[in-house]
Amino acid sequence: MIQRFDTGPRMSEMTTHNDVAYLAGQVPEDTGVDIVGQTEQVLHAIDDLLQQAGTDKTRILRAEIFLADMADFNGMNEAWEKWVPQGATPARATVQAKLAKPDWKIEIVITAAIA
Template sequence: MNIQRFDTNARLSRVVVHGNTAYFSGLTADDRGKDTQGQTAEILAKADAYLETLGVDRNAVLSATIWLRDIGDFDLMNAAWTAWIDAPPARATVEAVLGLPDIRVEIQFTVAIA
């Protein structure tokens, strides 16, 4: 069984590759002073970097799960998301209590790779 792990620490790996599929852990913004749209844009930039490392682009995103601290920010998140995504994947968005009070959004991806 060949499993690759990227950006690993004591608790998690940011990306795990098994076969032709990559699984991203929940990504959050580093600058948590930004609003939901700003945090979403930063997360999507992180996703771009991981996609580039894997040798694929946004069209390879199979699914995304999005957690929002406040579902009232749905339109703010979608403003950044819609500007970013080319081929919409399967997606779910829910309101959730997130790990730290200044995290407004967290996104997890599943990606097809060659």
């Protein structure tokens, strides 16, 4: 069974299937803050979605991180390393990308196990 969360006309914020949660790219709401603040917002949104699916950040299988500017890599990692559980770090890729809105500094896509 496929379950969809926060479904809109273009996309769902998350889908689940076969005990795996697939999150849409999460972006910051307040773009008036630096990369650390934007990353913290995105990580909070990820926590909320994972909770809705009945899982948490210790069950993340893969993280795909898109930065508008690789100069923000260290600041992003500062927030990431405070948030990610040591010993349960997921496979991860980080790339520079042109994001959909110019004020977004970061977008993160997550895949996580549910059971």
